[in-house]
Amino acid sequence: MHIKIGTRGSQLALWQAEYIQRLLQAGGLTSELVLIETKGDQIQDRSLAKIGSKGVFTQELEDQLRAGSIDIAVHSAKDLQSSLPTDLGIIAFTEREQVNDVLVSRNRNLSLTSGQSFVIGTSSTRRVAMLKHFCPHIRVVDMRGNLQTRLRKLDEGQCDALILAYAGVHRMQYDDLIVEHLPVKDFTPAVGQGSVAIEAAHTLAPDKLRIIRQLTNHEPTEACLKAERGFLRRLEGGCSIPVFALATIENAQISLTGGLISLDGQQLLRETFTAPAAQAEQLGHELAESILARGGDEILRSIHEHLP
Ligand SMILES: NCc1[nH]cc(CCC(=O)O)c1CC(=O)O
Numbered sequence: 001m002h003i004k005i006g007t008r009g010s011q012l013a014l015w016q017a018e019y020i021q022r023l024l025q026a027g028g029l030t031s032e033l034v035l036i037e038t039k040g041d042q043i044q045d046r047s048l049a050k051i052g053s054k055g056v057f058t059q060e061l062e063d064q065l066r067a068g069s070i071d072i073a074v075h076s077a078k079d080l081q082s083s084l085p086t087d088l089g090i091i092a093f094t095e096r097e098q099v100n101d102v103l104v105s106r107n108r109n110l111s112l113t114s115g116q117s118f119v120i121g122t123s124s125t126r127r128v129a130m131l132k133h134f135c136p137h138i139r140v141v142d143m144r145g146n147l148q149t150r151l152r153k154l155d156e157g158q159c160d161a162l163i164l165a166y167a168g169v170h171r172m173q174y175d176d177l178i179v180e181h182l183p184v185k186d187f188t189p190a191v192g193q194g195s196v197a198i199e200a201a202h203t204l205a206p207d208k209l210r211i212i213r214q215l216t217n218h219e220p221t222e223a224c225l226k227a228e229r230g231f232l233r234r235l236e237g238g239c240s241i242p243v244f245a246l247a248t249i250e251n252a253q254i255s256l257t258g259g260l261i262s263l264d265g266q267q268l269l270r271e272t273f274t275a276p277a278a279q280a281e282q283l284g285h286e287l288a289e290s291i292l293a294r295g296g297d298e299i300l301r302s303i304h305e306h307l308p
Contacts, residue, residue, distance in 0.1 A: 001029050001030070001207075001208065001211065002029070002030045002031065002032070003024055003029055003030070003031040003032075003071045003072065003208065003212065004031070004032055004034055004069070004070045004071045004072075005017050005020060005021065005031050005032065005033050005034065005070065005071070005072055005073075005074055006034045006036050006061045006064050006065065006069075006070035006072065006073040006074070007033055007034070007035060007036065007061075007073070007074050008035070008036060008037070008038055008040075008041055008057065008061070009035045009036075009037060009041065010041065010146040010147075011146070011147065011148060011172060012076070012146065012147055012168050012171060012172060013074070013076075014033070015171045015172070016074050016075075016076065016171075016196045017033050017074045018033075019094070019196060020072075020074050020094070020196065020198065020216060021033070023094070023215050023216045024212065024215055024216070026215065027211065027214070027215040029211065029212075029215070034064070034069070034070050036060050036061050036064055036070075037060065038056065038057050038058065038059060038060045038061065039056050039057075039059060039060070040056040040057040041057075041146075043056075055081055057075070057079045058073070058075060058079065058080060058081065058199075061073035061075070061199070062085065062088055062199070065088060065199065065200060065201040066087065066088075066201055068201070068203070071200065071204060071208060071212075072091070072198050072199065072200050072204070072212060073198070073199045073200075074196060074197075074198060074199075075196070075197050075198075075199060076168075076192070076195075076196065076197070077093055077191075077192030077193075077194075077195040077196060077197040077225060078165075078189075078190045078191060078192035078193045078194075078195075079192075080192065080197055080199070082191070082229055082232040082233040082236070083233055084199070087201060087202055087203075088199055088200070088201055088202070089199070089200060089202060090197050090198065090199055091198050091199070091200045091204075091209055091212060091213050091217070092197070092198040092212065092213045092216040092217035092222070093195045093196070093197050093198075093217060093218060093221045093222045093225045094195055094196040094197075094198075094216055094217070094218055094221065095195070095218035095220075095221050096194045096195045096218070096221045096224070097166065097167035097170065097171070097194040097195070098166050098167065098170070098194065099165075099166070099167070099184060099189045099193050099194040099246060100165075100166050100181055100182055100183070100184050100187070100189060101127065101163050101164065101165055101166065101182045101187050101189060101193075102163070102164060102165075102166045102169055102178045102179075102180065102181050102182060103120075103161050103162075103163060103178070103179050103180040103181075103182065104151075104154070104161060104162045104163070104164050104169060104174065104177045104178055104179065105154070105160060105161035105162070105177065105179045106154070106155070106177070107160060107161070107179070108179050109179075110160060110161050110179050110180070111179070111180050112131075112134070112135050112138070112180060112182065113180075115137060116137070117137045117138065117139065118138065118139070118160040118161060119138075119139045119140075119141055119159045119160045119161075120138055120139070120140050120141070120159055120160070120161050120162065120163055121140075121141050121142075121143030121150060121153060121154065121158060121159035121161070121162050122140060122142075122143055122162065122163050123142050123143055123144045124163075124190070125240055125241065125242040125263060125303075125307070126190060126242040126243070126244055126261070127163045127187075128140050128242075128263075128265075129242045129261040129262065129263055129264070129265045130186070130187050130242075130261060130265065131163075131265070132264060132265025132266075133261060133265035133266070133268050134186050134187075134265075136265075141158065141159050143158065143159060143162065147164065147168055147169070147172050147174070148172075150162055150164070151174070151177070161179070163182070163187075165189065165190075165193050165194065166178070166181065166194070167193065167194040184246055188244040188245065188246050188257060188258070188259065188270065189244060189246055190243075190244060191225075191228040191229060191231065191232045191243065191244070191245045191258075192225055192228060192229065193246075195218075195221050195225060197225075198212065198213075198216060200212075220249045220277075223247075223249055223254060223277040223280045224247035224248065224249055224254060224280070225247070226280035226281050226284070227245075227247040227254050227256045227280040227281065227283045227284045228245040228246065228247050228256065228258065228284060229281075229284065230280065230281035230282070230283065230284025230285050230288075231243075231245045231256065231258045231284035231285070231287050231288050232245065232284070233284070233285075233288075234284065234285045234288030234289065234292075235260065235288050235291070235292070235296070235300065236300075240307055241260075241300075241303060241307075242260065242261045242262075242263065242303065243258070243259075243260050244258060244259060244260075244261075244270075245257065245258030245259070245284070245287075246258070247280070249277060252276060252277045252278075253274055253275070253276060253277065254274065254275055254276070254277050254279075254280055254283055255272060255273075255274045256272065256273050256274070256275075256283050256284060256287055257270065257271070257272040258270070258271070258284075258287050258288075258291070259271060259291055259296075260291055260296045260299050260300065261299075262299045262302060262303070263302070263303055263306055263307075267295065267299055269291050269294055269295060269296050269299070271287060271290055271291060271294075273286060273287045273290070
């Protein structure tokens with residue numbers, strides 16, 4: 001069997017697609033990569049919040065899935081919107097990489113906990129708000145672009161450090177630049193961070209679907225991501241909303257920590273709920289209801305007023 005894999009062309013996207021290729025190859029499947037450029041790749045000079053986050057890294061891939069010119073599309077799980085179009089679905093989530101964010105810099109002495117003041121480049125509303133909340137002494141500058149672009153901007157002196165997902169930094173082999181691992185207890189990661197998701201159209205042949213899923217899906221990760229994405233869906237969060245959630249699983253019990261932070265970092269809501277893995281999505285919804293009831297609805301309203 002031969003699988004056509006659609007992917008963006010960034011180095012991280014290619015790593016992810018090649019990772020899926022290796023998993024398929026281990027099961028005896030051949031595959032090829034089809035490179036597809038998305039709006040998010042083309043527009044580098046405006047923040048994601050301004051472009052409109054919905055499907056900015058996924059739309060063109062989804063068009064090709066529908067057209068049947070690719071069998072599957074590979075994404076960072078965290079770049080996938082919480083509700084997919086009804087004719088498409090996620091057929092697998094790969095085993096998660098370490099989920100935390102890291103501080104990346106050429107200056108090994110920098111630390112978020114030291115109280116030093118320095119400049120961090122990030123375009124994530126979650127990371128900006130978390131920094132305002134936990135590290136008000138830090139100055140933040142907007143910094144978009146793929147990993148390599150951001151590292152170039154760091155080297156040009158546009159900032160002293162970056163906050164990035166460990167997963168991407170490690171996959172691109174920039175571990176040497178990690179100066180601090182941020183604790184997930186404070187800097188709870190974005191929904192889906194660290195996992196690779198495979199998307200397919202419902203028209204994909206059932207035998208292809210079955211074998212791809214069998215070779216790539218990691219069930220514990222899938223259960224965790226169902227809980228996190230259930231949470232995100234209820235809050236209608238795209239990737240530009242400062243929502244965060246992290247689920248862990250032990251003995252078929254899911255523990256889901258998630259919340260919401262106001263753009264100015266003043267109000268941070270976070271809670272932990274637990275339920276059997278079979279009720280993962282329901283757990284996400286329940287946690288979202290609780291966060292909304294505790295004032296999250298007001299925070300969301302204010303966020304939607306401020307983001308275009
Ligand atoms: N939003 C861009 C993006 N999408 C996925 C990753 C990292 C890898 C991952 O979490 O799977 C990144 C970069 C970052 O946030 O540092």
